Amino acid sequence: MPHRATSPVLGIVLLLVVTVALAGTVGTVALGTPVPSDSPRAVIDVRIDADANRLTFVHRGGDTLDASALSVRVRVDGTALDAQPPVPFFSATGFRPGPTGPFNSADDGRWTAGETASFQLAGTNDPLISPESRVEVVVSVDGTVIAEVEETA
Numbered sequence: 001m002p003h004r005a006t007s008p009v010l011g012i013v014l015l016l017v018v019t020v021a022l023a024g025t026v027g028t029v030a031l032g033t034p035v036p037s038d039s040p041r042a043v044i045d046v047r048i049d050a051d052a053n054r055l056t057f058v059h060r061g062g063d064t065l066d067a068s069a070l071s072v073r074v075r076v077d078g079t080a081l082d083a084q085p086p087v088p089f090f091s092a093t094g095f096r097p098g099p100t101g102p103f104n105s106a107d108d109g110r111w112t113a114g115e116t117a118s119f120q121l122a123g124t125n126d127p128l129i130s131p132e133s134r135v136e137v138v139v140s141v142d143g144t145v146i147a148e149v150e151e152t153a
Helices: 002-031
Strands: 042-049 054-062 070-076 116-120 134-141 144-152
Touching: 042 134, 042 144, 054 134
Parallel strands: none
Antiparallel strands: 042 054, 054 116, 070 134, 134 144
């Protein structure tokens, strides 16, 4: 009869091992990868001029941003622009030449608090901004999202 007592004990031990392994896996997935503490932080506002198809960005505060590390992605009424702005640039497909501030390749490349930057969509980009359009903008630095803004034109 000594063999009968080991089955329940082994079953309980195996159940505990499986439970601990699952808890560790769930904890790792739930906590995810931490955001690097050296990621830049900034508050960015977006103003939309539907008549001119212009987006103006205001750096309200936070870290100075490196324009060459910026990525700006725009959606109009849920549809991504055919051509996204290749920040920094001067002339690019889908955009009127001469963006302002740190979006312009002739700028010093540093976007500091208080500075504005803007670009204007060309008529060849799609979709264009019309009055009452819902415009979503995501600004990232080296792949880390620093601002997500949704505004109505």
